[in-house]
Structures are given as structure tokens and as C-alpha cells.
Amino acid sequence: MSDFKRHNFKKLKIWQMGIEIAKDISDITASFPSFENFGMRGQMDRCSV
Numbered sequence: 001m002s003d004f005k006r007h008n009f010k011k012l013k014i015w016q017m018g019i020e021i022a023k024d025i026s027d028i029t030a031s032f033p034s035f036e037n038f039g040m041r042g043q044m045d046r047c048s049v
Helices: 013-029 040-048
Strands: none
Touching: 013 040
């Protein structure tokens, strides 16, 4: 077996910031009108992730 240790990417600051951005975008797009659910809202949610 190798002595290679796995790095926990979830501890990286950039990972944590990315998760916060995705949550913020999701909160913002939740206020969009319902007819935007599969339009702009969906695009923005997918893009943030």
C-alpha cells in the first residue's frame, strides 16, 4: 500500500467560498418569478454550482 494521504478538499478555503456563493445565488434566484424556474433561474443555479 502507498503512504499517499488523501487531501480533504472540503477544508480548502476556496471550496468553502464556492459553496457560499452557490447558496447565495440559490437564495437570490428563489425570489425570481415562477415562470423563470426553467429559464434564467435554472441557468444561474447550474452556473453557480
